[in-house]
Amino acid sequence: MFSKNKNDKINQQLDMERIPNHVAIIMDGNGRWAQKRHLPRVAGHKQGMQTVKEVTIAASELGIKVLSLYAFSTENWKRPSSEVSYLMQLPVRFFSTFVPDLVKHNVKVTVMGDITRLPESTQQAVRDAMADTANCDGMILNFALNYGSRDELTQAAQKLAEDVKSGSLDITDITETTFSNYLMSAQLGEYADPDLLIRTSGEERISNFMLWQIAYSELEFVSEHWPDFNAKSLENAIIAYQGRHRRFGGLKNQ
Ligand code: IPE
Ligand code: IPE
Ligand code: MG
Numbered sequence: 001m002f003s004k005n006k007n008d009k010i011n012q013q014l015d016m017e018r019i020p021n022h023v024a025i026i027m028d029g030n031g032r033w034a035q036k037r038h039l040p041r042v043a044g045h046k047q048g049m050q051t052v053k054e055v056t057i058a059a060s061e062l063g064i065k066v067l068s069l070y071a072f073s074t075e076n077w078k079r080p081s082s083e084v085s086y087l088m089q090l091p092v093r094f095f096s097t098f099v100p101d102l103v104k105h106n107v108k109v110t111v112m113g114d115i116t117r118l119p120e121s122t123q124q125a126v127r128d129a130m131a132d133t134a135n136c137d138g139m140i141l142n143f144a145l146n147y148g149s150r151d152e153l154t155q156a157a158q159k160l161a162e163d164v165k166s167g168s169l170d171i172t173d174i175t176e177t178t179f180s181n182y183l184m185s186a187q188l189g190e191y192a193d194p195d196l197l198i199r200t201s202g203e204e205r206i207s208n209f210m211l212w213q214i215a216y217s218e219l220e221f222v223s224e225h226w227p228d229f230n231a232k233s234l235e236n237a238i239i240a241y242q243g244r245h246r247r248f249g250g251l252k253n254q
Helices: 006-011 030-036 043-060 081-104 120-132 149-166 177-179 184-193 231-243
Strands: 022-024 065-074 108-112 140-147 196-199 218-221
Touching: 022 231, 030 043, 043 065, 043 081, 043 140, 043 231, 065 081, 065 184, 081 108, 081 120, 081 140, 108 184, 140 149, 140 184, 149 184, 177 184, 196 231, 218 231
Parallel strands: 022 065, 022 196, 065 140, 108 140, 196 218
Antiparallel strands: none
């Protein structure tokens, strides 16, 4: 009688008073979406770009403060060079058509990851988008581009070691807060840690995404491939999130 399946959750209403501040998404399944339609994998990436646009606007209208999107991992360089080249061109195409909409919705673009390894035209598109939206103070659209969490943590360790060596940081000052300030997510300030992490395509793994920051995130794995995900799917994921009881190690009604 009290069975709780996924459809029950979908019939519940979204509570606009309890929208998560930071939503992070592992956008997965573009290749499989395309293959199911007998299309080349890159057709899935192209369609996935449309999903990014729809979900960005929807997230901003819901009042989400930060939307982090995993677009290219430090491990994705292992893919065939033709696919990598296509993925590298996507930010150029995305920003060339979408920056006016971002500005209209007051969305500011930020990036996590080492963009210096990307082709010059991609770096330029990313830098221009950040500059063009620098004065927007609504939602932050935070792209993880050539991002890997182990890379982020390793780089943080190197910078910390340098600062200790130069005397600007004392070992006893290395707290969880100071450590967080050395991560690529530090630019997100009080919203650095995702409240909700969504992964599409049915895979239930983290694939080197924000390992430190998701310590207490609610995880939602959905079966849709990324090109099929939409504003309604985002709402459903948030409804599922709103049904969770976050305890952070304490007790439910504390
Ligand atoms: C996600 O889709 C996009 C990137 C990782 C760049 P995939 O390309 O991983 O699609 P699948 O998982 O192979 O279907
Ligand atoms: C994770 O997806 C990376 C991005 C979404 C950018 P992958 O498709 O690369 O992850 P694995 O290889 O299935 O773990
Ligand atoms: Mg994948």
